[in-house]
Amino acid sequence: MSSDIRSGRLSAESIRENYADLHAPLNPLQAKQESARCLFCHDAPCTEACPTGIDIPGFIRKISTGNSQGAAKTILAENIMGGTCANVCPVEELCEQVCVLNTAEDKPVIIGQLQRYATDHLFDSGAQPFIRAADSGKHIAVIGAGPAGLSCAHRLAMLGHQVTVFEAKDKPGGLNEYGLATYKMLDERAAKEVSFILEIGNITINTGISLGKDIELDALREVYDAVFIGLGHNAINQLWLDNANAEGVHNAVDFIQRIRQQDLTSLPVGRNVVVIGGGNTAIDIAVQIKKLGAETVTMVYRRGTDQMGATEYEREVAQTNGVLIRTHAQPVRINAVDGQLISVVFEYTRVDSDGRPVGTGETFTTPADQLFKAIGQSLHPGPLSKSQAPDIERKRIWVDQNQRTSLPDVWAGGDCTTGDDLTVVAVQDGKVAAHSIDEYLEHG
Amino acid sequence: MADLTCNIAGVTSPNPFWLASAPPTDKQFNVERAFEAGWGGVVWKTLGEAGPPIVNVSSRYGSIDYNGQRMIGLNNIELITDRPLEINLEEITAVKRDWPDRAVVVSLMVPCEEQAWREILEKVEQTGCDGVELNFGCPHGMSERGMGAAVGQVPEYIQEVTEWCKHYSDLPVFVKLTPNISDIRRPARAAHAGGADAVSLINTINSIVTIDLDLMAPTPTVDGKGVHGGYCGPAVRPIALSMVSEIARDPRTTNLPISGIGGIGNWRDAAEFIALGCGSVQVCTAAMCFGFRIIDDMVDGLNDWMDEKGYSNLEDFRGAAVPNVTDWQYLDLNYKSIATIDQDKCIECGLCHITCEDTSHQAIAANKDKDGKRTYTVIDEECVGCNLCHLVCPVPDCISMVEVENGLPYMNWGDHPNNPMRDK
Numbered sequence: 001m002s003s004d005i006r007s008g009r010l011s012a013e014s015i016r017e018n019y020a021d022l023h024a025p026l027n028p029l030q031a032k033q034e035s036a037r038c039l040f041c042h043d044a045p046c047t048e049a050c051p052t053g054i055d056i057p058g059f060i061r062k063i064s065t066g067n068s069q070g071a072a073k074t075i076l077a078e079n080i081m082g083g084t085c086a087n088v089c090p091v092e093e094l095c096e097q098v099c100v101l102n103t104a105e106d107k108p109v110i111i112g113q114l115q116r117y118a119t120d121h122l123f124d125s126g127a128q129p130f131i132r133a134a135d136s137g138k139h140i141a142v143i144g145a146g147p148a149g150l151s152c153a154h155r156l157a158m159l160g161h162q163v164t165v166f167e168a169k170d171k172p173g174g175l176n177e178y179g180l181a182t183y184k185m186l187d188e189r190a191a192k193e194v195s196f197i198l199e200i201g202n203i204t205i206n207t208g209i210s211l212g213k214d215i216e217l218d219a220l221r222e223v224y225d226a227v228f229i230g231l232g233h234n235a236i237n238q239l240w241l242d243n244a245n246a247e248g249v250h251n252a253v254d255f256i257q258r259i260r261q262q263d264l265t266s267l268p269v270g271r272n273v274v275v276i277g278g279g280n281t282a283i284d285i286a287v288q289i290k291k292l293g294a295e296t297v298t299m300v301y302r303r304g305t306d307q308m309g310a311t312e313y314e315r316e317v318a319q320t321n322g323v324l325i326r327t328h329a330q331p332v333r334i335n336a337v338d339g340q341l342i343s344v345v346f347e348y349t350r351v352d353s354d355g356r357p358v359g360t361g362e363t364f365t366t367p368a369d370q371l372f373k374a375i376g377q378s379l380h381p382g383p384l385s386k387s388q389a390p391d392i393e394r395k396r397i398w399v400d401q402n403q404r405t406s407l408p409d410v411w412a413g414g415d416c417t418t419g420d421d422l423t424v425v426a427v428q429d430g431k432v433a434a435h436s437i438d439e440y441l442e443h444g
Numbered sequence: 445m446a447d448l449t450c451n452i453a454g455v456t457s458p459n460p461f462w463l464a465s466a467p468p469t470d471k472q473f474n475v476e477r478a479f480e481a482g483w484g485g486v487v488w489k490t491l492g493e494a495g496p497p498i499v500n501v502s503s504r505y506g507s508i509d510y511n512g513q514r515m516i517g518l519n520n521i522e523l524i525t526d527r528p529l530e531i532n533l534e535e536i537t538a539v540k541r542d543w544p545d546r547a548v549v550v551s552l553m554v555p556c557e558e559q560a561w562r563e564i565l566e567k568v569e570q571t572g573c574d575g576v577e578l579n580f581g582c583p584h585g586m587s588e589r590g591m592g593a594a595v596g597q598v599p600e601y602i603q604e605v606t607e608w609c610k611h612y613s614d615l616p617v618f619v620k621l622t623p624n625i626s627d628i629r630r631p632a633r634a635a636h637a638g639g640a641d642a643v644s645l646i647n648t649i650n651s652i653v654t655i656d657l658d659l660m661a662p663t664p665t666v667d668g669k670g671v672h673g674g675y676c677g678p679a680v681r682p683i684a685l686s687m688v689s690e691i692a693r694d695p696r697t698t699n700l701p702i703s704g705i706g707g708i709g710n711w712r713d714a715a716e717f718i719a720l721g722c723g724s725v726q727v728c729t730a731a732m733c734f735g736f737r738i739i740d741d742m743v744d745g746l747n748d749w750m751d752e753k754g755y756s757n758l759e760d761f762r763g764a765a766v767p768n769v770t771d772w773q774y775l776d777l778n779y780k781s782i783a784t785i786d787q788d789k790c791i792e793c794g795l796c797h798i799t800c801e802d803t804s805h806q807a808i809a810a811n812k813d814k815d816g817k818r819t820y821t822v823i824d825e826e827c828v829g830c831n832l833c834h835l836v837c838p839v840p841d842c843i844s845m846v847e848v849e850n851g852l853p854y855m856n857w858g859d860h861p862n863n864p865m866r867d868k
Binding site: 032033036039040041042043044045048064098100101103104 | 511512791792793794795797798810812816818838839
């Protein structure tokens with residue numbers, strides 16, 4: 001059995017079609033009709049469910065009155081990345097899940113798509129609704145130009161502070177630029193959003209600068225009035241199996257980054273592909289590799305669907321795109337010939353009384369030209385090792401409710417701290433930290 | 445099967461649904477399509493004097509949309525028919541000949557001179573039509589020429605013209621009333637005194653529906669300018685119902701037949717007008733919004749509802765609501781009802797609470813438990829039974845108004861101790 005990996009399994013045109021927008025944007029009539037469905041609830045459950053606390057009935061009402069610009073301002077005032085979040089938020093588990101129309105009509109207002117309608121409207125207009133407060137004379141360092149860092153930087157700039165952002169990668173945007181499924185973030189959306197954020201001024205981004213290599217936390221703390229850490233995840237969980245480094249075995253996040261940054265027709269795509277993991281990253285790689293022309297894509301998760309990180313909606317997207325989702329199986333052997341992956345052996349699992357999956361001894365083998373590992377990411381504290389480091393708890397930087405770390409002048413947020421690993425949560429962390437920093441700079 | 449046959453002022457039709465005098469009844473082509481669809485009758489779009497017809501403008505309509513619903517209110521600045529009188533008369537003759545069972549009433553508007561009315565009536569009688577309707581209502585264009593609402597606002601003119609018509613013609617005379625007046629009973633009494641066989645109301649209401657904020661002009665806009673027009677459609681229905689009830693209750697016009705007009709779009713609307721005493725009902729906006737086939741639901745729905753209620757013909761319930769329309773001073777001040785919320789149906793939108801809290805009596809408490817479940821509860825002692833929460837609640841039958849038995853006897857304002865004018 002030989003492996004079959006090649007680029008250009010599909011024509012450039014087919015790939016372009018496959019990578020088109022997941023949802024067509026709402027047209028003005030759809031937006032008008034859908035916004036009219038919103039009941040304008042008091043103490044709205046949707047707003048409560050939104051990690052950034054957007055006044056959702058407020059912005060939807062503005063759409064319904066033809067005030068889309070105002071709607072966008074309402075959104076962005078709480079969530080500066082409201083444009084991205086409109087496309088990538090798991091709304092089915094946040095705002096839309098608690099919409100009261102689920103009870104009344106078994107169909108929520110499609111809040112995410114209305115949010116996109118409003119924010120697209122504002123971005124297309126080129127308007128800039130935010131202005132800076134008078135210069136405070138304070139200067140804050142932000143580590144990481146992902147959602148948490150940029151959100152923090154923007155709010156700090158609004159409050160009148162000077163911000164310098166250090167980013168290890170070549171482009172700002174973090175996972176918005178490198179990690180989200182392409183069909184959710186078309187047309188350079190991430191880069192445009194970063195430009196919009198930077199328009200406020202007083203934010204400088206230095207790319208290609210890594211913490212622990214080019215800069216150290218101790219030094220930053222000496223130079224700047226405060227520091228915000230938005231490192232995100234910098235390590236990927238590994239499979240401890242032989243042949244885990246065979247040709248054809250990839251980290252899902254690395255490959256997604258290539259999908260986002262490279263010509264899609266140049267990417268290597270296996271005939272038979274296996275994805276290990278049960279989160280949205282697993283879904284994202286499974287769907288995207290299928291859309292590149294893989295013949296079979298099997299996503300394998302060691303527990304049941306109820307325990308999957310991927311939402312029901314995301315699973316549906318995968319299944320309608322032809323991804324086979326298998327549950328209750330864990331990888332036990334990677335078979336390779338001449339260093340090249342050929343198949344993966346899985347053992348069936350059952351969940352024990354503690355809820356942990358345990359092998360049953362029975363196995364099956366799935367032929368695989370490519371294997372994508374999507375079994376989680378984590379924070380590796382290495383970059384903080386040469387400085388006085390903030391406290392780490394359960395492999396994340398410990399923060400209080402104001403996103404302040406154990407160090408008095410250091411705040412942190414996003415995936416490197418506790419909480420759901422969602423763009424919208426990272427944005428909220430950055431915003432909360434900015435206000436806390438502002439308070440600290442003013443009152444100590 | 446209920447009998448929907450309608451008989452008003454000697455004019456019969458297989459059902460009470462007529463198309464009002466308006467663009468849908470301007471031509472043989474339209475009217476035949478309406479009859480094919482099942483409409484019981486038409487009032488032919490208003491004819492004027494012989495001679496050069498009037499000229500209409502472009503555009504002619506403006507409307508109000510609300511929350512995604514089109515044309516809840518329609519405004520027009522079109523005048524009477526702009527086709528030659530002879531053509532209209534020929535077409536009316538042909539239609540009545542081919543559709544003998546349908547009501548064909550002809551709307552008329554000529555200058556307020558005896559001779560003008562005599563001449564037009566002689567011509568119209570020859571068409572074989574079932575009656576005439578005197579257009580004393582049109583609020584724009586014609587009123588500036590001393591016709592339409594200019595006549596309808598002066599009871600003496602109404603009576604005089606009606607008398608002429610009854611004198612020169614044997615046809616049943618319907619007098620169409622304008623609502624642009626403070627007391628609708630006065631023109632109705634004048635029509636009655638003049639010998640009218642029926643009144644039709646309401647005609648359209650003076651209106652500017654929208655201002656185009658780019659053109660800075662009212663809509664519809666004609667070369668940058670706009671004028672007030674005549675407002676109709678669902679938005680005016682409550683005004684029409686009130687005016688119809690005034691005439692139905694007035695002892696001086698008690699038995700005057702009424703053809704109801706004003707935002708009627710379905711069988712239920714029609715039933716409400718009939719319950720207030722109307723013989724036939726006239727429809728325009730709904731047909732202009734959807735086309736003639738809405739008649740299917742109107743006939744079907746009215747029939748089913750009548751069957752369900754055990755009404756075998758229209759007379760069984762015509763006017764049934766009139767005795768229950770009273771004056772405020774006769775309402776029972778000792779009657780008390782309060783809101784109750786069916787918690788099983790509540791979807792937790794909170795609208796009952798916030799509207800009561802902000803704009804009424806602070807009588808609905810809001811609670812949220814640790815799981816985020818919201819509960820809204822009526823504070824009985826604070827509830828005045830105003831009905832606002834019941835109206836804002838989006839869920840049918842979730843909030844209801846329940847009578848509170850307080851054992852107190854009927855007491856109206858006339859007997860109330862707080863009334864300084866009370867009979868001692």
